[in-house]
Amino acid sequence: MPKQKIPVQAIPRLSLYYRVLLGYKTSEFIRSSELARLTGFSAAVVRRDLAYFGQFGIPGRGYNIAQLKESILKILGIDTEWKIALVGVGNLGSALISYKGFTKHGFKIVCGFDVNPSKLNKKKADVPIKHMRDLAKYVREKAIKIAIIAVPALNCQEAVDKLVKAGVRGILNFAPFRPKAPAGIEVLNVDLSIELEKLAYFLNQAKQK
Amino acid sequence: MPKQKIPVQAIPRLSLYYRVLLGYKTSEFIRSSELARLTGFSAAVVRRDLAYFGQFGIPGRGYNIAQLKESILKILGIDTEWKIALVGVGNLGSALISYKGFTKHGFKIVCGFDVNPSKLNKKKADVPIKHMRDLAKYVREKAIKIAIIAVPALNCQEAVDKLVKAGVRGILNFAPFRPKAPAGIEVLNVDLSIELEKLAYFLNQAKQK
DNA sequence: TAGATTGTTAATCGATTAACAATC
DNA sequence: TAGATTGTTAATCGATTAACAATC
Numbered sequence: 235m236p237k238q239k240i241p242v243q244a245i246p247r248l249s250l251y252y253r254v255l256l257g258y259k260t261s262e263f264i265r266s267s268e269l270a271r272l273t274g275f276s277a278a279v280v281r282r283d284l285a286y287f288g289q290f291g292i293p294g295r296g297y298n299i300a301q302l303k304e305s306i307l308k309i310l311g312i313d314t315e316w317k318i319a320l321v322g323v324g325n326l327g328s329a330l331i332s333y334k335g336f337t338k339h340g341f342k343i344v345c346g347f348d349v350n351p352s353k354l355n356k357k358k359a360d361v362p363i364k365h366m367r368d369l370a371k372y373v374r375e376k377a378i379k380i381a382i383i384a385v386p387a388l389n390c391q392e393a394v395d396k397l398v399k400a401g402v403r404g405i406l407n408f409a410p411f412r413p414k415a416p417a418g419i420e421v422l423n424v425d426l427s428i429e430l431e432k433l434a435y436f437l438n439q440a441k442q443k
Numbered sequence: 444m445p446k447q448k449i450p451v452q453a454i455p456r457l458s459l460y461y462r463v464l465l466g467y468k469t470s471e472f473i474r475s476s477e478l479a480r481l482t483g484f485s486a487a488v489v490r491r492d493l494a495y496f497g498q499f500g501i502p503g504r505g506y507n508i509a510q511l512k513e514s515i516l517k518i519l520g521i522d523t524e525w526k527i528a529l530v531g532v533g534n535l536g537s538a539l540i541s542y543k544g545f546t547k548h549g550f551k552i553v554c555g556f557d558v559n560p561s562k563l564n565k566k567k568a569d570v571p572i573k574h575m576r577d578l579a580k581y582v583r584e585k586a587i588k589i590a591i592i593a594v595p596a597l598n599c600q601e602a603v604d605k606l607v608k609a610g611v612r613g614i615l616n617f618a619p620f621r622p623k624a625p626a627g628i629e630v631l632n633v634d635l636s637i638e639l640e641k642l643a644y645f646l647n648q649a650k651q652k
Numbered sequence: 653t654a655g656a657t658t659g660t661t662a663a664t665c666g667a668t669t670a671a672c673a674a675t676c
Numbered sequence: 677t678a679g680a681t682t683g684t685t686a687a688t689c690g691a692t693t694a695a696c697a698a699t700c
Contacts, residue, residue, distance in 0.1 A: 311647025404642035433613035438520025
């Protein structure tokens with residue numbers, strides 16, 4: 235198997251194909267051109283992306299919807315539920331705990347961590363909130379591999395260090411700070427100020443024309 | 444001026460350079476290698492990015508920090524305050540209203556919009572909440588150009604349509620849906636489930652080795 | 653001037669696109 | 677079989693990297 239290298243951009247596209255497929259209950263097959271139309275990518279990209287992972291299609295027909303759904307589910311690794319630890323139960327953290335969208339995609343925030351005494355030992359949307367000092371034990375015991383960080387920039391690196399030490403391998407970071415992490419740990423940064431600055435740049439350019 | 448094309452990836456990098464520069468009060472000059480070290484990019488990328496916009500550096504010395512800060516500020520268009528309309532004042536929307544980080548970067552949510560009667564005509568963190576039917580008038584009057592969408596997927600396209608009609612040109616969309624928008628309107632999607640699915644894929648791959 | 657670092661050019665790398673042979 | 681669409685190859689496009697002449 236000469237397994238070629240898969241461009242990282244293909245992965246979120248797979249997620250979007252999957253989302254489209256979820257909307258199909260009835261019809262048997264879907265063509266790459268249809269998936270392309272509904273996601274905004276080109277049909278060639280769709281076929282290329284799927285071909286990285288196997289031969290899912292039937293020439294002349296398209297892709298069996300149920301089968302493709304199942305395949306993408308497995309490729310993305312969302313065929314089982316992922317337990318998530320949330321670090322930082324402030325405004326954003328609280329909103330994320332209550333967010334229903336995660337559950338639908340097989341992700342479950344099982345515990346929040348904070349240091350603010352007013353938040354501790356309560357439950358938010360049925361999720362327990364514990365002190366940061368209990369993080370290592372809890373995360374290790376429950377074998378949690380994914381975490382979300384929603385703390386201020388200053389506390390971000392510390393949170394990453396603790397999580398990694400406790401066995402977390404993937405981190406979704408909302409703090410406006412780029413933490414360092416050892417090789418083999420995936421950190422995805424969602425940086426709201428930077429997104430807004432992209433918009434500002436774009437509008438600024440448009441204005442100058 | 445043969446103004447070459449600027450890769451979009453350069454823009455968020457500029458934001459990060461700017462963030463690093465904010466940390467410098469004292470020293471006069473900073474080298475590309477230093478900016479590179481602190482942001483994790485290569486020195487060549489740093490120089491390339493800056494060179495797209497002008498000759499900011501002095502060979503043998505580096506970049507004047509105060510000057511470079513000022514220049515990036517203008518390039519990104521964050522030298523003035525941007526007013527932002529927020530559509531959807533649920534959990535996430537409320538968290539965004541209270542988020543201090545935006546103000547620090549020159550962005551200000553000036554009004555929230557919702558249809559839920561229990562939220563209307565109140566203030567959250569000093570921001571008024573109005574009914575969606577008042578959006579067009581308000582946005583047009585205040586000449587708001589940027590909006591944040593934090594509504595369910597089903598209401599996303601409608602929100603985009605209304606915003607664009609009212610004169611909004613840049614949209615940060617948190618709904619798990621890719622809305623269509625006319626050319627010339629910039630829509631940035633922050634899709635939390637997709638980010639988590641990227642992590643799931645990554646961990647799934649790592650496991651298989 | 654000697655030393656250092658920028659700005660830019662050419663080479664490399666990687667992803668997307670276009671085209672079409674293979675296949676149902 | 678004829679028609680349709682996949683999977684894959686080659687060509688194109690775009691961004692990054694490496695190297696170095698220009699310049700303070």
